[in-house]
Amino acid sequence: MREKAPSFFEGISFQLAKIGIILAFVLSFVMSSVQVYIDFKAQSQELEQLIDRVVEVATPPAARAVHTLDDDLASEVVNGLLTYNFINEVAILDERGNVLADVSRAQPANSTHWLSRIVAGGDFTYSSKLKVPGYVQDASGQIVFTVDKSQALSSFYQRSEINLVMGVLRNLLLVILLFVAFYFKLTKPLVRLSYEINEIDPDQPGVRRLTQLKSHRRDELGTVISSSNQLLDVVELSLAKRRAVELALRKSEEHLRQIVDSLPVLIGARNIEGYYLFANKALADTLGFTPEQMHNVHVRQLLKNSVLDVESILTNDLRVIKEGEEIDVIEESFIGADGTQLYLQTHMMPLDYYDEVVSLVVSVDVTERKNAQAKMEYMAHHDALTSLPNRLHLVERLEHEVKRAERHGYFGAVLFIDLDKFKNINDSLGHPVGDRVLQEVSRRLQGAVRDEDLVARLSGDEFVVVLTVLDQDVEVAALKAGEISEKIRALISLPFIHEDMELRVTCSVGVVVYPDKNNVVHELLRYADTAMYQVKEKGRDAIEFFNEEMADKVSRQLVMEGDLHRALEDEQFSLFYQPKVDVNSGKIVGAEALLRWHHPEKGNVSPLEFIPVLETSGLILQVGQWVVEEACRALENWSERGLWSAGMQLSINISPRQFRRERFAADVIRTLDRYRLPKGVLDMEITEGVVIQQVDEAIDTITTLTERGVSFSLDDFGTGYSSISYLKRLPVATLKIDKSFVRDIIVDRNDRVLVETIVTMGRLLDLELVAEGVEQAEQLEILRSYGCHSYQGFYFSPAVEGDKFIELLLSNRAKDR
Numbered sequence: 001m002r003e004k005a006p007s008f009f010e011g012i013s014f015q016l017a018k019i020g021i022i023l024a025f026v027l028s029f030v031m032s033s034v035q036v037y038i039d040f041k042a043q044s045q046e047l048e049q050l051i052d053r054v055v056e057v058a059t060p061p062a063a064r065a066v067h068t069l070d071d072d073l074a075s076e077v078v079n080g081l082l083t084y085n086f087i088n089e090v091a092i093l094d095e096r097g098n099v100l101a102d103v104s105r106a107q108p109a110n111s112t113h114w115l116s117r118i119v120a121g122g123d124f125t126y127s128s129k130l131k132v133p134g135y136v137q138d139a140s141g142q143i144v145f146t147v148d149k150s151q152a153l154s155s156f157y158q159r160s161e162i163n164l165v166m167g168v169l170r171n172l173l174l175v176i177l178l179f180v181a182f183y184f185k186l187t188k189p190l191v192r193l194s195y196e197i198n199e200i201d202p203d204q205p206g207v208r209r210l211t212q213l214k215s216h217r218r219d220e221l222g223t224v225i226s227s228s229n230q231l232l233d234v235v236e237l238s239l240a241k242r243r244a245v246e247l248a249l250r251k252s253e254e255h256l257r258q259i260v261d262s263l264p265v266l267i268g269a270r271n272i273e274g275y276y277l278f279a280n281k282a283l284a285d286t287l288g289f290t291p292e293q294m295h296n297v298h299v300r301q302l303l304k305n306s307v308l309d310v311e312s313i314l315t316n317d318l319r320v321i322k323e324g325e326e327i328d329v330i331e332e333s334f335i336g337a338d339g340t341q342l343y344l345q346t347h348m349m350p351l352d353y354y355d356e357v358v359s360l361v362v363s364v365d366v367t368e369r370k371n372a373q374a375k376m377e378y379m380a381h382h383d384a385l386t387s388l389p390n391r392l393h394l395v396e397r398l399e400h401e402v403k404r405a406e407r408h409g410y411f412g413a414v415l416f417i418d419l420d421k422f423k424n425i426n427d428s429l430g431h432p433v434g435d436r437v438l439q440e441v442s443r444r445l446q447g448a449v450r451d452e453d454l455v456a457r458l459s460g461d462e463f464v465v466v467l468t469v470l471d472q473d474v475e476v477a478a479l480k481a482g483e484i485s486e487k488i489r490a491l492i493s494l495p496f497i498h499e500d501m502e503l504r505v506t507c508s509v510g511v512v513v514y515p516d517k518n519n520v521v522h523e524l525l526r527y528a529d530t531a532m533y534q535v536k537e538k539g540r541d542a543i544e545f546f547n548e549e550m551a552d553k554v555s556r557q558l559v560m561e562g563d564l565h566r567a568l569e570d571e572q573f574s575l576f577y578q579p580k581v582d583v584n585s586g587k588i589v590g591a592e593a594l595l596r597w598h599h600p601e602k603g604n605v606s607p608l609e610f611i612p613v614l615e616t617s618g619l620i621l622q623v624g625q626w627v628v629e630e631a632c633r634a635l636e637n638w639s640e641r642g643l644w645s646a647g648m649q650l651s652i653n654i655s656p657r658q659f660r661r662e663r664f665a666a667d668v669i670r671t672l673d674r675y676r677l678p679k680g681v682l683d684m685e686i687t688e689g690v691v692i693q694q695v696d697e698a699i700d701t702i703t704t705l706t707e708r709g710v711s712f713s714l715d716d717f718g719t720g721y722s723s724i725s726y727l728k729r730l731p732v733a734t735l736k737i738d739k740s741f742v743r744d745i746i747v748d749r750n751d752r753v754l755v756e757t758i759v760t761m762g763r764l765l766d767l768e769l770v771a772e773g774v775e776q777a778e779q780l781e782i783l784r785s786y787g788c789h790s791y792q793g794f795y796f797s798p799a800v801e802g803d804k805f806i807e808l809l810l811s812n813r814a815k816d817r
């Protein structure tokens, strides 16, 4: 704010003039008084001397007049004395005091009379004894006269009065002149200076300089102005420097801010009272503010809608700021401004922020990761089609339920449910309809049980229901399980309406009550599964409880499982080879490797018996890998011996579980790398069921291995989905026509039509066609007429052991010659 110029009366000149006037009066008065006093003393002395001389002159004639009693002389003397204007009264008295002569006059008006009265004290009376010289008597009379001192000193008083007045006037004039001089020499330049100072722009003090006054160039004012101008230059310079520093600082702050704002982490700083001093854009956005709005707002206010525990935040802030601790908050649940649920991982550390220590809070939004984890977790535990818990979830939950039942002494039940002939729906109406049926079945199952029970989908059309807490009595529990199973069976068999069509599906239910002697979850599931199979064998659409007989079957399987474990270690497995023969030339063009198990006591065990056990026990993974190794070893051997001509292929069977294993392709490639095999000699047979559930993953695996020279055949073709649409997508080279169609091809027209269709379709798709199970020449003839490329079957040869197969290869080679 600019200063107001002082008013006339506030100005230095007037102030000085005021002081000057007072001083002038006081000094004039004091000095004049001293002067008057000194003059008065001198005048009084002179008057005394004059009176002494008058007395000296008047005394002799007056003495003579008294001595002679001469009145005339006396009158002459008194009149003579009255000629002195300061003598008012004169009288000559004789020795007796008689007036001889006297005279007086009126006192003249005098303007200084008041002063003389004060200073001199009014009239004085003098008397002198009259003594005649030579006369013996001391006194012979006296002369008395009154002196008017004011009259005597009147000229002095007049002079003093003039001096006094003149002194005052002189001093007054001096003060006025000084005032004028001061005004023009000091006040006016100062006023102008102050005006110019007021006009200085504080942001640019060097732009408008103070005007140097010519007449003051060399005096103090001039020095003040030039010093002030120098000061303004210095201030301007330092301001410019400061501005440059501030600009650089602002820029660097801006850059820092931009960097901090562009970070995908939430950054904020709070002081010890819990007020935000800083927030980056990410944090402000998340809270629904701008960074500026968040400044100086309390954490309670800002986080009131989040689920964060504000009190513990404040406690943590205190620890960070007071103790200098760094704190990691592993995960906090947080509601964003838009109501979205976020998860933050926060690190808190102390920070020197301007003149205080604050708590710097850096949070990473881990919501996506957390959601992805949750999703993965969900996906790992749920079935994608029905959202029901999957096998993994079922096993975990069942383990828990069995333990709970054991602990609390009650019984529950496991229901294994398989839809009857569900494949028909898929085959006739397509997979989308089949999927909808499965979804509806899962809905009905959920509706049939309590919330505390569990409904899971194992695979395809297999469901498991766990009925928890049925009863403390095993028989009552079994009864209840039976009732619920019946209810489920009835519910499932209710018609499904699809596009005005009534679909009906029944189910087979296997029931096992737990806990039992064997409470291993996998065994329980196996028991329920076994019971369900029993229903299937008996004609489907019923309920069966797991019983002793089934237990025997299961225990036989368990024994086999144990034997199979030892079989691999004891080298009881071997590969047999069934030749693949060209339909037209009758020459061997390849072979299918088939696994054989020679049990030390039981002898040869059928693959139809042991392969399902290998599958369910998971041993198929190791055994399957052994088959790949063994096939490669044989191929290397035959190739090195020249038995394996170019274009010949050895097929191995790959089980669904083996194929779906994540490491499958990598394991096969690693095995292939260990053998010197001609390109394209290995073929893998997979069934449609393997592919159909995860077509994309299957295509990836097949593609990876095809690039490494492995070809693929679709086994048992015609028994499954046999859809041309997905067949077109699958990078397989061969279709193997299932032996069940070949078996009756001579007598069954339907099988003939089917085989012909498969061959035509395969040829259209440029696929190799291999017919399985050819036992008769007529069968071969029909296949040849349809254009099938090659075949396998007892007609040419069953699967034979390695040495025998080599003999077949040798005789095959002989045919070439």
Ligand SMILES: Nc1nc2c(ncn2[C@@H]2O[C@H](COP(=O)(O)O[C@H]3[C@@H](O)[C@H](n4cnc5c(=O)[nH]c(N)nc54)O[C@@H]3COP(=O)(O)O)[C@@H](O)[C@H]2O)c(=O)[nH]1
Pocket (backbone or CB within 6 Å): 578, 592, 593, 594, 595, 596, 606, 607, 608, 611, 627, 652, 653, 654, 655, 715, 716, 739, 772, 773, 774, 775, 792, 793, 794, 795, 798, 799
């Ligand atoms: N995952 C693996 N599965 C394998 C492996 N080895 C065999 N298997 C599968 O076991 C099932 C039974 O096989 P197997 O008892 O060996 O029967 C095969 C042939 O012996 C039989 N066959 C061959 N020709 C004829 C014939 O003219 N008539 C007739 N009745 N049967 C014949 O067919 C079976 C081969 O079938 P396929 O595999 O569909 O080509 C069987 O499902 C095997 O797949 C293995 O190593 N791993």
